[in-house]
Amino acid sequence: MEVTRSNFRESLPTISSAISKASFLAIDGEFTGLQKGVNLHAFDTPNERYQKLRQGSMDFLLMQFGLCAFEYEATTKRHIIRAFNFYLFPKPFSRQAPDVCFSCQSSSIDFLVSQGFDFNKLFREGIPYLTPAEEQKSRDALESKYNQLDMMSSPAFTSPTGADTAVAKGPIEIPSEHKQYVEDICKQVEELTAEGNTSQTLELKPTSAFQRKLVYQTLKLKFHAGLHLETKTNNNRQRYIVISKVKNAEDQKQKEESRKAAEMEELENAVGFSKVIRMISQSGKLVVGHNMMLDVLHVLHQFSCPLPESYEDFKSLTRCVFPRLLDTKLMSSTHPFKDWIINTTLGDLRKLLENKPFEKPVVESAEGFPAYTTDNEQLHEAGYDAFITGLCFIGMSKYLGTFQSPKKEHIPPSSPLIEPFLNKLFMFRVQDIPYMNLAGPDLQPSRDHVFHLSFPKEWKTSDISQLFAPFGNVYIGWLDDNSAFVSLYKKDEADRVLQNITTGDTFSVVAYKDFIERMQKSSSR
Amino acid sequence: MEVTRSNFRESLPTISSAISKASFLAIDGEFTGLQKGVNLHAFDTPNERYQKLRQGSMDFLLMQFGLCAFEYEATTKRHIIRAFNFYLFPKPFSRQAPDVCFSCQSSSIDFLVSQGFDFNKLFREGIPYLTPAEEQKSRDALESKYNQLDMMSSPAFTSPTGADTAVAKGPIEIPSEHKQYVEDICKQVEELTAEGNTSQTLELKPTSAFQRKLVYQTLKLKFHAGLHLETKTNNNRQRYIVISKVKNAEDQKQKEESRKAAEMEELENAVGFSKVIRMISQSGKLVVGHNMMLDVLHVLHQFSCPLPESYEDFKSLTRCVFPRLLDTKLMSSTHPFKDWIINTTLGDLRKLLENKPFEKPVVESAEGFPAYTTDNEQLHEAGYDAFITGLCFIGMSKYLGTFQSPKKEHIPPSSPLIEPFLNKLFMFRVQDIPYMNLAGPDLQPSRDHVFHLSFPKEWKTSDISQLFAPFGNVYIGWLDDNSAFVSLYKKDEADRVLQNITTGDTFSVVAYKDFIERMQKSSSR
Ligand SMILES: Nc1nc2c(ncn2[C@@H]2O[C@H](COP(=O)(O)OP(=O)(O)O)[C@@H](O)[C@H]2O)c(=O)[nH]1
Numbered sequence A, B: 001m002e003v004t005r006s007n008f009r010e011s012l013p014t015i016s017s018a019i020s021k022a023s024f025l026a027i028d029g030e031f032t033g034l035q036k037g038v039n040l041h042a043f044d045t046p047n048e049r050y051q052k053l054r055q056g057s058m059d060f061l062l063m064q065f066g067l068c069a070f071e072y073e074a075t076t077k078r079h080i081i082r083a084f085n086f087y088l089f090p091k092p093f094s095r096q097a098p099d100v101c102f103s104c105q106s107s108s109i110d111f112l113v114s115q116g117f118d119f120n121k122l123f124r125e126g127i128p129y130l131t132p133a134e135e136q137k138s139r140d141a142l143e144s145k146y147n148q149l150d151m152m153s154s155p156a157f158t159s160p161t162g163a164d165t166a167v168a169k170g171p172i173e174i175p176s177e178h179k180q181y182v183e184d185i186c187k188q189v190e191e192l193t194a195e196g197n198t199s200q201t202l203e204l205k206p207t208s209a210f211q212r213k214l215v216y217q218t219l220k221l222k223f224h225a226g227l228h229l230e231t232k233t234n235n236n237r238q239r240y241i242v243i244s245k246v247k248n249a250e251d252q253k254q255k256e257e258s259r260k261a262a263e264m265e266e267l268e269n270a271v272g273f274s275k276v277i278r279m280i281s282q283s284g285k286l287v288v289g290h291n292m293m294l295d296v297l298h299v300l301h302q303f304s305c306p307l308p309e310s311y312e313d314f315k316s317l318t319r320c321v322f323p324r325l326l327d328t329k330l331m332s333s334t335h336p337f338k339d340w341i342i343n344t345t346l347g348d349l350r351k352l353l354e355n356k357p358f359e360k361p362v363v364e365s366a367e368g369f370p371a372y373t374t375d376n377e378q379l380h381e382a383g384y385d386a387f388i389t390g391l392c393f394i395g396m397s398k399y400l401g402t403f404q405s406p407k408k409e410h411i412p413p414s415s416p417l418i419e420p421f422l423n424k425l426f427m428f429r430v431q432d433i434p435y436m437n438l439a440g441p442d443l444q445p446s447r448d449h450v451f452h453l454s455f456p457k458e459w460k461t462s463d464i465s466q467l468f469a470p471f472g473n474v475y476i477g478w479l480d481d482n483s484a485f486v487s488l489y490k491k492d493e494a495d496r497v498l499q500n501i502t503t504g505d506t507f508s509v510v511a512y513k514d515f516i517e518r519m520q521k522s523s524s525r
């Protein structure tokens, strides 16, 4: 089901009920870019990787979110699926709202349009969102505006936005070029309020903010009460003032109340998609994703709070928002799946899991939900990718059941068989640490057989292999044109390296540990 | 005329001829955002303003460029117009090409979609571009790749991209899970090359880069010459290898040559829109824009070179790329137009200039160009805005002619009457310096009557006015919640301010000059 700004509110109950019926949820995100200015490499530690993604990826936008809720129907032994595809865009809902700046990476944008992604729909119809802190700030701003208005003599003279500061800035002199304009308006208002005139409102032509300011201020001084002013926006996004007569204090108050209600509703809408993340979080359900580290980081950053500087704080935050996470990319590259699955790319994984020793899961779209099928692939639409991810999870869970005696048909997400895969995020392209462990300390494999090598930029793999040839095969993790980490396959040769390779004129070799120490020293200086 | 990636090359001659026939050119740009992280204010000096825009605006993309060429036809006393509307997007043309990251501001994007801007067209069909430096770098990369290939024993084994590094990295061991795959390919190639087989080529299925690498390396070792390998990309953007038989050295060479030619053509296309800017620059024609500072900065930054740190270097660069610039916003707010023109917004300016004492210019679209008219406004399409800007320039030039005796019907852009307005960029929302002077030193009005005031964030305009009331009216240039510049209307009261306002517990007043000095000291520390 496609969810945009226009059907978001009406869809909330459907989303909420899909979540609460689900035995588990699968998610997926699409972004406007992946990373910039940072260099992910094969020997990043989990903390280093976190810091790089925090600094290099969070400026991109998570702008499509896929949620697929899987409900297990015990009688038919199949899953009923409810998939949602949300378009997300931080349209500034009012002038106090944050005017978000985000980055785009041209390769990502190019890739997305080639897959048919509709950016016009995104920008026109994307659902807005606010973090809890932003929501609170907006609430406070509204409160303080109301308080200030209440204290003023003529609360009638208010505009829907920007009034708090504006009101208090006090009268300004009317520059000569605007005198005629303001006088004209006064005349029109005199006519409006003249006895016997039955018109109730007067719409002014769109004008500059400055002219509006002059109108507000002049009418306030000249007409005192009896008038209600409001600034509205026309289809061309020009702003204009509507002046309406108020009969009495009651009428006045009612007009105020209805404006407040409208503003509160506007704020409610602005919180937008963050509500869905709160629902997912509060459900406590297992949340499944494929290669989901960036998805988790973006969801936290965009809808909860800016990612904390400290890696440990990040872990606590994640445990708090998503108490049960499972990464199918990690699961599929771990025993007992590892041996069967050569390619853990989402599309290929799904196909592999339909063949022996695995079994294709039986699923059906719930009524009212358009059917996703694996027959026509819609990969890279977040809703579809979430659906495929869920299928992979079911396929792998089922396989775990075959080792039980008696063999189990259905492994629920709460099964202890799933435990070993929980709360571990796949570490993309890292050589010796398969996952980030959200539930405890990270793995710290020895890197005594890893060396940092710097060299002239003319060097190629063959030069490096040759240098290390005496110690057998090596794995080369390029850092840039001038340096790489080199890891020995034969770990017990490690001791011999520094004894035998003497740093030359053109290159230098340092033990991994010493290299890291130097880096830390120079960065803390 | 709309120009996108698909008709760009064929349009170049039309663009070139339009420019060379023109008596002047009008330009306009649309951006993905305006500025972030910097605070433009009413007392920015030209240098400060430049630095703020350089730091806060250049991450946004100039993604639509309007060019309107105005040709004066003396016989009919009218202008023939040729308007172009270019969509620009830095699609990475190959894997060596820069993968540009750019920023978007949600308010700007929201505004553009509300005006009907088509982002799908932009991202799918935008014309790419390279700065001269980027072009040179790509050329060098290709050269060095060819050189390296020439030195190799088996030049047949190359792929269109990434080959240079790849080739030289040397053979890697085939991991066990890929052995079967590679053997299969070898068998197929043996069949292909078997005597009597008349097939000329073999297309492999799309595979991972690693598998392609294994194929390249294995075939090279096993089959030596007689084969040509090329990596192609299918419609799903998956990459696959095509193996073709080569009859002899001649055939081989020809295949190489045609690949080189294709790569050179690809690079030529990648230079893209920068060619149009070079044409404009080389024409030496007058270039007119409305409120054009950001346009000029973006054009230089995106198509010439990153904006220089030094403001003086920026002036030289601008003079070099655009020797004759004219800003209609500045012109219309300068004597003798100032008195007639209350509103210098582009749309309003155009309307004002159709009424007395001005005269509506006579223009006609050239054959083959869709007619822009002022009847249905398409403001905020860059091509249309450039058209309107040109109209405004003609209107104002004509008016200058009426002061001549005898009255002149047509004032050409080379007229000395235009001189006073040349090479000055309007300074948006600056109080006392109307323009940035590209042709010489900037204005340095005295700011002895300006003060820097800091205060608690509860303060409003009225508090400030009250504080300064003893010295008459003031202009307040807000900096943030806690500070503002305050400028006296009665300049001769300046001396009394610091004598009479003693910095209190909650606020402090400093002369403008002292404030700037302190800032410079603290930033150079
Ligand atoms: N004195 C006074 N000025 C107001 C009031 N409301 C708005 N203004 C001013 O009028 C200007 C126009 O306000 P508004 O129409 O809301 O839109 P804006 O300028 O586009 O923010 C604002 O910039 C405010 O400074 C008010 O109640 N009293």
Ligand SMILES: Nc1nc2c(ncn2[C@@H]2O[C@H](COP(=O)(O)OP(=O)(O)O)[C@@H](O)[C@H]2O)c(=O)[nH]1
Binding pocket: B157, B158, B159, B160, B161, B162, B163, B165, B166, B167, B168, B170, B209, B210, B212, B213, B214, B216, B217, B231, B239
């Ligand atoms: N040994 C060798 N490897 C190559 C050659 N051309 C490409 N490769 C490798 O094969 C891989 C696949 O190359 P390519 O198909 O161009 O695309 P890519 O990986 O997607 O860059 C590259 O990553 C290179 O490392 C070649 O001529 N010789």
